[in-house]
Amino acid sequence: MDYEVVIGLEVHVELKTESKLFCSCPNCFVPEPNVNTCPVCLGFPGTLPRLNREAVKLALTASLALNCRIALRSWFDRKNYFYPDIPKGYQISQFYEPIGSRGSLTIEDDLGRPKVIRIGRVHMEEDAGKLIHSPTGDASLVDYNRAGVPLVEIVTEPDLRTPGDARRYLEKLKIILQYAGVSDCKMEEGSLRCDANISLRPSGSETLGSKTELKNMNSFKAVEKSLEHEIKRQRAILKSGKEVISQTLRWEEESQKTIVMRGKLQAHDYRCFADCDLAPIELTAEEVEEARAALPEMAEARAERFVHDYKLPDYDALMLTSSRGLADYFESCLEFYNNPKNVSNWIMGELSARLNSAGIEIESCSFGPEHMAELLRMIDENLISGKIAKDVLEKAFYSGKMPRRIVEEDGLLQISDQSELEGIIEKVIKENPDSVGNYRRGKTKAIGFLVGQVMKETRGKANPKLVNELLVKKIGFK
Amino acid sequence: MDMAELEKAIGTIKIAVSDTEKEELLAGLKDFLRWLEPVKKIDTANVEPAFFSHGAVNILREDRSEKADISTLRRAAPDFDEGFYRVPPVID
Amino acid sequence: MEAKRKSAHQLAREIGNGQNTARRLTEEGLKRCKNLNASLNTFTFIAENEALEQAKRVDKMIAAGEELPLAGVPLAVKDDFCCSGLPASLGSAAFKNFVSPYSAAAVEALLEAGCVLIGKTNLDDMGMGSSTLSSPFGPSLNPWSTEYAAGSAGAAAVSSGQCLLSLESDTGGALRLGASHCGIFGLRPTPGRISRYGLSAFSSSFSQAGIAAANPEDIGVALEVLSGFDERDVSTVLCRELPQEKEKDIDPGTITIGVWDGDGDRQSSANRDLISQTGEKFRQGDFKISEISLELFQETLRAYYIVAFAEASSNLSRYDGIRFGEAAAARNLDELYEQSRRCTFGKEARRRSIFGTVLLGKDRFEPYYRQALKIRRLFQEEMARVFKQCDLLLLPVVKNLAPLIGREAGFIDQYEEDYYTAPISLAGLPALSLPAGTIENMPVGLQLVGPPLADDLILKVAAGIAEGLSIPPIAVRPGRDS
Structure with missing residues (x-):
């Protein structure tokens, strides 16, 4: 039986702002941990988030650049869960009403034909910190420098069909977002991150097969490779009559393999609800049109x-x-x-x-x-x-x-002084009687060799056009 | 409402609760949900939920960065060492 | 019982014109606080050194010719507000050593206006409750009779003369109930009048900063100091809608006070009597009186609790023992969360977090949480209609006298105590708890509620019928224990 591959991508992109999404901490990479932190992004008691105007502007720009419909009223919700890299016990994210939805991006498929990839949503959210395992293994270490950095998450519909589609989608997305001035989109530095959902289904089937989620790819190439690897793995499972387990897999760059990161994908109940600590964002149709017109x-x-x-x-x-x-x-x-x-x-x-x-x-x-x-x-x-x-x-x-x-x-100025060149030319003529003779017998190509010799004498500084003229004048037919 | 749902909630919100307290909480939760019953009977057809307690919109901050004094923040941490907040080892 | 109180604004004037000094007053005040605190358990922390420092600073500024609207006024601050450099217990035993790295906006504003912060006042478990009975530091006692709880320690501090002004939080009614139980005035302003920045709020929708004082004028002065747009709290954008010019004196003849005497509860007859007596005072003061009926009020307490619990489960999630607070010894991450959070929360905070999680769960979200938000809208609309019929609404504030120490009611009965106050929080309206009389020798107040931004009108109308308050017996001779 033949299978059709179905791929959807979730891309997180760091917005190019000066400060974080909800506080004034700098939004820039620093090697020293926990220095770009303040009471707000550490979730201290009583602190309240303050929304960054530029982040909203960039998210709007990204949405427009990806042909999205813009929500004239959107807001932030709380996605509630516990993990040491999120300081408040919830992530502030646009769950119910993303700023952009129903967009699209056109790529070329494997045969070079144009293909429209639908974009389900573009929403703003705050980044989490980083969790590092201590070298001694007795603790994990948390760095909140990145906590609260503004992100947009861009989610495709399951429209991609090949690993090549996925790579070209990412390349195109990167160019668009860079052009729009939204983000650096450097996957190697983490300013663009990509998770992939992939499933296989019998060709012609309309229902989706059970999917796996791929994480930890740190280049476009790795996305392509990991998908290729996962297609092979899923196809083998299906061919043997077994079922693909819905789980999260982690791409290991060294071994070029995936390993199971989390068992069964659970529909996590994040208990999302509107965050009253922030004000909704309202845009007028005119403002949206202005922003569209101002798109780079x-x-x-x-x-x-x-x-x-x-x-x-x-x-x-x-x-x-x-x-x-x-x-x-x-x-x-x-x-x-x-x-x-x-x-x-x-x-x-x-x-x-x-x-x-x-x-x-x-x-x-x-x-x-x-x-x-x-x-x-x-x-x-x-x-x-x-x-x-x-x-x-x-x-x-x-x-x-x-x-x-x-x-x-370095004294590299070109020698265009006729008298200075004439001496060198005389010398070259004297030392290369054969070439001169050849030239005079009509082998005009020989002039090239003589010019080359003059250039060599002057260590490339002679004006070749002038040398040519002078040579012709000196040895040419009278 | 049963113990399974209560235990799921306790697991989600991550608070250690003894078995005795669990029993007490379950009884209390049943009473509480009973107490809340009348709320369901109010006719709210076609009513848009009031998600926000305030009427503020578009309150935005200019994008300027500023460094905070981190020394006082670090002092508040129970386990802070060599620049990091420490937690028990997390296995993915 | 006839001893009359000095008001905060009078006192500030005396200090301002050199008749008195902040330092002398603070020294006397601290002595008084230490004495009374020993028997009333009002404070979690008395800021002796900081208070004396601030008093000196105020005296210096006055000497330099500066004008401070609240110069030298002794201030108590509820311990869920952060004050830079001072401990903030937030109502948790795990935070008794937590020193806040920053100050709440409201605290900053009051200190700038010349207040002297005397201490942080006791509160319920994570600020959840309106009795102080669930405080990890033991209940605060009522200065009118130590058999009763204070309701609000800040109100007890004002009532017993340990301070003249108290900065409080009010979510479902703690400030208003406490003011009633202690026989003083307490304003929960329109949400957005006072910045919440730095108030550890268990409910983002409802937790507000409010003020307690012995008279409406003092609250007015403090409100003016506190009110204004603070970019750190989006809700304060409302202050931009305030009229530029201050309202002049009111003309009672143009003001209609709606009256609603509550419905079916144990003390309703007492409340009815208080309402009619107070209504009579308004009538004598030439105000118009109009009977009002409310339809939805009865069910709104439940809607309030649903939203408040749901939010509490999320607002308290930051207490994980990683960046602040206390970390329990743990072998793994889950244990760190579960044990740290257990030692941070008391029984009530645990209950609210867990119940709130249930209410936000997949199958309960729609019938409970969203339904409660719909009721919030319906009730807001009903109250908007009420304020087309009257300018302000007079209604009961308490269902019962202050809770008795050592006799804790069932938790739902405790929630029912917020019967008259929580709905006002749900509707987002300003409300003043004002002393209205006594029952069984204990003070009882009433609530004067207005449409959004009617705070100043409420205070003026209340001032129109306010009388000098008596001083509770325990505070008449505060030196007796020393």
Whole structure:
């Protein structure tokens, strides 16, 4: 029998705010435990939550960017349960009335056809702290730095059919949320977290099979791998005539396997009810429309604009808009240096190669748009050759120095002085009579070798165009 | 209302209760639910529950961060060591 | 019995113009408190050093020409409010060594206005109750007769002259019942008039800060100091709707006092008598009187208890022995929770947490919790209609005299004591408990209730018929035990 795979994803995304959701503690990672804490996020007696305006704005933005319907009145509820990482014995979350619902996101399926993934809800909630096991094993340690960090939870309908679908959904979601300015979405750093629900059912069946919940995947690749692994496992169980147990499984990156984390999935009774300590959020239809109009330009629109406004090839536009950071970088460069195709070539070529090998993101790169603009201008002004420029870029990339300064300090200025070059050219002609002869016999390609020799003599600093001209003049037919 | 439901509630809310007190609580809970019976008879058809005790809406704080004095907070903890709140080992 | 009291605002004036000093007054007051506390068990903590410090500070500020509306006024604060640097037991034996790292908004405001915080007053188990009988520190005794409970220790403190002002909490009626039992005034203001920030509330819907004093004017002065928008408590946004200009003197002829004499209870005839006597006083004061009938009132006490218990089960979940309080020795996590929470809660807090959990459970959520919230709306609507017929409503506050020490009633009977007070909490209305007479030589009050934000009107109307209060016998010669 053949089976159909049904996958749904629950994604938690940390909102990019300065402070926590309900108190003024900083929302930023610090290695030292329990320093970003205060009486409110530690749940001290008598404290009350205070809602962060920016968090609401970002949640609204995320909902709109994911084509959700916006609740004109939403509020926070308490999800009641005990665990040491939640300080109040309840998590404040939007249970009954999420700010966004019934959204969608379009991905490409395994065959490259567009496919709409429905998004059930987008809601705001506070993050929990972190529980660490002490090295001695005699205690668990709680760090509340993360407790109260603002999150949106984005829940899909069970519309994904393959591990590839899941990975592409996450990639697309990340790009959208980054473009919307909602979150960094760095899965490795935990600002995007993903749980997956997966079940198999006989092809053609309408009812869902019993599902398992996968946790602890810390990259998009891991999501894909763990789903592949789980499909194999469930298929084997079903083929042997047994039933899949509904349980929570934990992905172990080292062994590339899942292990049982919690037995039978229980419908936990969280006794959710509205939290009177907070005020509901009310929006007018006009406010929603304003927010929609103010949505940052998304990747597709930006790519189209790049093609139209900057006359870039489709491929360039697609590459440059693959992350908001890259697209922003590109456009910043244009503010200083207006040759879009040239900038595009250098970003996609040399800069991307540097970023990849250094393993850093464009946002934290010290070779900024001003650096890029200055470098390209120096090439245009014949101050350096393209080859030298590559070296300069590498130096600037690691040191953060401005390209002009590197060129000056290292004496890399291009030699465009005719009299200085003539001496070297004479020398090269004298030392390479064969090539000269070949050229004169009509083998014009030989000039390339001679130019190369001059460049070698000048350690790449000679202006190649000028060298070519001078050589032709000297050895050419009279 | 039976002992099973009461015990489930006690387990959920995590308070140690002796067997004698459990019996007492069960009897009390039955009385209490009986006492509450009249509430069910009130006609509330088409009435929207009043979820909030106040009429406040859109009370929002500007997104500015501030560090709190953590030393006094830590002193209140029964078991705080090397920057962490300690609890018995938790096995997932 | 004829000794007359000084009012807080008079006293503040004397200190303000140099006739008296906060320091002298505080020293005398502390002596008095220590004496009386020995027999009445009013305080969980007497803040001797802090009080003297604050008194010195106030005297200095007065000398520097500053004006403080409550300069040197001795203040008692119920022990479910946090005061930075002072112990806050919150009504739990597990918190007797807990020192609050921050101050409640209301405490801050009163200290800023010149009050001298004398001590923290006793309270029921986690603030749950209106007798002090369930206090882990033993009951507070009633200054009118130590056979009876105080009802509210703060009210006893005011009544016995241990302080002139008391900051209290009122959820289902503790402040109003206590004020009645001790023969003083107690205001539960409109929710949102006073910030709840720093009040350990077992019910987020109902727990409110309130004020007890020996006269309505003092409550008025304190309310003015306390009232206002505090961004830490969303409900206080209501204060923005307050009129900018203070209401001038009232014209009784334009004010209708609705009267409802309650229904079927043991003391109803006594309550009826008090209502008619007090109604008569209003009539003599030229107020209009109108009989009011209430339909839903009878069932609202139960609706109140459902919501209050449900919220209590959640509000008290933060007491887990991890970040504050006491942690029981435990081998595993569940044991830590179960044992720590057991030693934090008394019997009543345990009962309310567990019953509240049951009421929020899957099959009971709809018929109990949501039904109670619907009743809340219906009752709010009914009360809104009542206040179209009258400006304020006079009704009983207590069903019975203060509970007798050592004779604890069944828990449902205890809940029934809130019969007249809890519904007002459910409806979210301001209510003043005012002394109305005596029964069996014990003081008994009545309740004056108004629509939201009618607090100032209530206080003015009450002042119109208020008489000087007598001082309870135990407080006439407080030095006798020393």
